[in-house]
Amino acid sequence: MTSPTQTTQTTLGVDDVNSMNGVTVHDTGPATGPRTGPTSTVVVLHGGGGPASIAPVVEHLRHQHRVITPVHPGWEGTAHLAGVDTVPDLAALHLHLLRAMNLSDVVIVASSFGGWVAAEMSVLDDAERIVAVVLLDAVGIAPQPGDQPAPADDAPYRAPSPGQSPEAFALLQHYTGPTMWDPDLAERLEGVDIPALVVWGADDPVLTTGYGRRLAACFSQGSFAEIPDAGHLPANENPAATWPVVDRFMAALPEHGGDRRRARPADLTDGRRFPSGA
Secondary structure, three states: OOOOOOEOOOOOOOOEEEEEOOEEEEEOOOOOOOOOOOOOEEEEEOOOOOHHHHHHHHHHHOOOOEEEEEOOEEEEOOOOOOOOOOHHHHHHHHHHHHHHOOOOOEEEEEEOHHHHHHHHHHHHOOOOOEEEEEEEOOOOEOOOOOOOOOOOOOOOOOOOOOOOOHHHHHHHHHHHOOOOOEOOHHHHHOOOOOOEEEEEEOOOOOOOHHHHHHHHHOOOOEEEEEEOOOOOOHHHHOHHHHHHHHHHHHHOOOOOOOOHHHOOOOOOOOOOEEOOOO
8 A cells, every 4th residue: 555645735625635546635624513423434526527526525524534636547637546447446446545544434425427426436335334325416327318418598607616627528538438327237236235315406407306216216325406507516506405405314323333334324315216127
């Protein structure tokens, strides 16, 4: 393992930046306030917009949890790593990071492309280091007809969020290939038995809420929450509606120990729940 090097970093509101096995890792250190729920460590995974796009997520969570934010190789000027060329490769890399940092009882909170990585991590997590996932407008499963919304002339104006430059899109395709989804991911997720909350902006211009509901249905313990007046980055665009849902989910997670992967959190928002195979 590469020896960690520490510097001060401020754009994500974090205290340390470590390099571990070639991966840049932002670390907030201990929480600044009372913890929400039994989990002390949250790993946040960014999407194509890079770490800046999930800065508000880190800022909210750092008050109740230690927040670890790895940078996917290629973003923020980091180099690609040999042998890390697919989403499963990236998921395995981040799982190795959890092991190298001796992290357990981790909740993954992930946005967009990062949600695909988080879903794949939950499939590969034989050591059961991950106790729950929160997926914010995540991609990854194959879309169906009607999953991509048609543009509407009367759609409400929303200030632009950090998005994908051509360079970021090229980085995504380095891992995803040209299709930008995995036709087998939904089937593989059927074996994942940890609480999963899928949060979706009602006005997501990339994929509809129907896609988000199908993603939640892939998990045997999946829950879905629709966020009004929000697009592809609901935590940025409507935090007042997003965070109460996420915080309730995390507070309802079971205590450490016991059969965590069989425990179900309390119902959320509209009470919709998706049994296996729904």
